Amino acid sequence: MKNINAVITGVGAYLPEYVLTNEELSKMVDTSDEWIMTRVGIKERRILKGEGKGASDMGAEAVKELLKKTNTSPEDVDLLICATVTPDHVFPATGPIICDKVGIKDIQSFDVNAACSGFLYALDVANKFVKSGMHKKVVVVGAEKMSSITDYTDRTTCVLFGDASAAVMVEPTEEEVGVMDTILRSDGSGRQHLLMKAGGSVNPSSHETIDAKMHSVYQEGQAVFKRAVSNMADVSAEIAERNNLTADDIAWLVPHQANLRIIDATARRMGIDKEKVMINIQRYGNTTSATIPLCLWEWEKQLKKGDNIVLAAFGAGFTWGSTYIKWGYNS
Numbered sequence: 101m102k103n104i105n106a107v108i109t110g111v112g113a114y115l116p117e118y119v120l121t122n123e124e125l126s127k128m129v130d131t132s133d134e135w136i137m138t139r140v141g142i143k144e145r146r147i148l149k150g151e152g153k154g155a156s157d158m159g160a161e162a163v164k165e166l167l168k169k170t171n172t173s174p175e176d177v178d179l180l181i182c183a184t185v186t187p188d189h190v191f192p193a194t195g196p197i198i199c200d201k202v203g204i205k206d207i208q209s210f211d212v213n214a215a216c217s218g219f220l221y222a223l224d225v226a227n228k229f230v231k232s233g234m235h236k237k238v239v240v241v242g243a244e245k246m247s248s249i250t251d252y253t254d255r256t257t258c259v260l261f262g263d264a265s266a267a268v269m270v271e272p273t274e275e276e277v278g279v280m281d282t283i284l285r286s287d288g289s290g291r292q293h294l295l296m297k298a299g300g301s302v303n304p305s306s307h308e309t310i311d312a313k314m315h316s317v318y319q320e321g322q323a324v325f326k327r328a329v330s331n332m333a334d335v336s337a338e339i340a341e342r343n344n345l346t347a348d349d350i351a352w353l354v355p356h357q358a359n360l361r362i363i364d365a366t367a368r369r370m371g372i373d374k375e376k377v378m379i380n381i382q383r384y385g386n387t388t389s390a391t392i393p394l395c396l397w398e399w400e401k402q403l404k405k406g407d408n409i410v411l412a413a414f415g416a417g418f419t420w421g422s423t424y425i426k427w428g429y430n431s
């Protein structure tokens with residue numbers, strides 16, 4: 101029997117229309133375009149406006165585009181995995197809600213929460229389901245309404261995040277393309293450095309938790325920065341080494357977009373030229389589990405079948421990882 105690989109066969113995305121610029125943020129909190137550009141590298145980010153709109157609304161739009169581009173009817177999708185830290189609700193999961201909004205009926209669907217590494221974790225699940233031979237058309241969608249958990253009076257976090265969704269289709273192939281290798285790690289002892297403190301079972305929502313602003317992103321920036329720089333660079337170098345990939349062999353590095361300095365450190369560590377690094381943080385900020393598929397979506401036309409691509413992420417948990425894929429198609 102031939103080896104089955106799981107390959108990405110299409111990408112879709114959705115970006116909300118509203119653009120929140122550094123200039124507008126400078127009027128809301130004590131910050132400046134100069135600080136944000138120098139320390140993080142973000143110029144603007146998108147914000148989902150509209151009463152009653154959640155992550156699933158963006159996820160559904162991304163999946164609709166994906167189905168259209170890949171010529172897939174909703175009935176043919178047999179698994180949908182949603183990566184998110186901003187689900188519509190604590191429960192039920194957002195994956196089934198996206199299915200409902202897209203017209204995908206009665207399939208297996210669930211959420212994965214690995215924060216900024218969420219897309220890589222969800223892609224790994226998809227890879228294993230497809231390789232098992234059990235699933236033929238799997239949608240992996242990162243959908244984040246980060247603005248719903250951002251405190252726009254806290255300058256240390258409100259400049260960082262944006263809203264977006266992006267999705268990929270994963271299918272089986274007997275060709276030597278697709279997910280070639282994955283390294284995923286976690287260290288729960290890092291949880292106090294980056295979290296939403298209330299709203300879960302440890303600190304259920306109350307007047308006190310709301311007054312204490314415990315329902316938005318809390319981040320100790322420097323502690324997270326140090327771990328992100330070393331762990332994302334280490335794991336990316338490790339996946340390249342164990343697959344005998346030199347910098348020349350790698351067509352693209354697709355890093356999670358949290359901070360341009362973390363991206364630069366990872367590229368430097370791997371010896372990869374800046375032209376081969378997908379960077380769109382300046383336009384969208386940190387969209388958590390949507391950053392990596394959003395890059396693939398933007399760069400799709402430049403990707404060629406057989407391109408060696410390294411995906412890398414670091415996020416709350418801590419979680420981090422790297423995935424080596426061989427691109428499966430020419431657009």
Ligand code: UT7
Pocket residue numbers: 130131132135136139140216255256257259320321322324325328357358359362386414415416
């Ligand atoms: O995606 C999930 C994983 N997350 C990450 O990877 C994020 C990792 N962390 C970072 O990217 C950076 O730590 C930040 C961008 C969050 C912060 O940058 P930093 O260079 O580490 O700044 P800092 O926290 O050390 O703050 C330096 C100064 C402080 O002022 P003082 O104490 O030196 O007077 C901050 O109060 O910058 C101040 N500051 C700001 N000033 C203007 C913090 N935020 C702002 C701001 N505008 N928005």
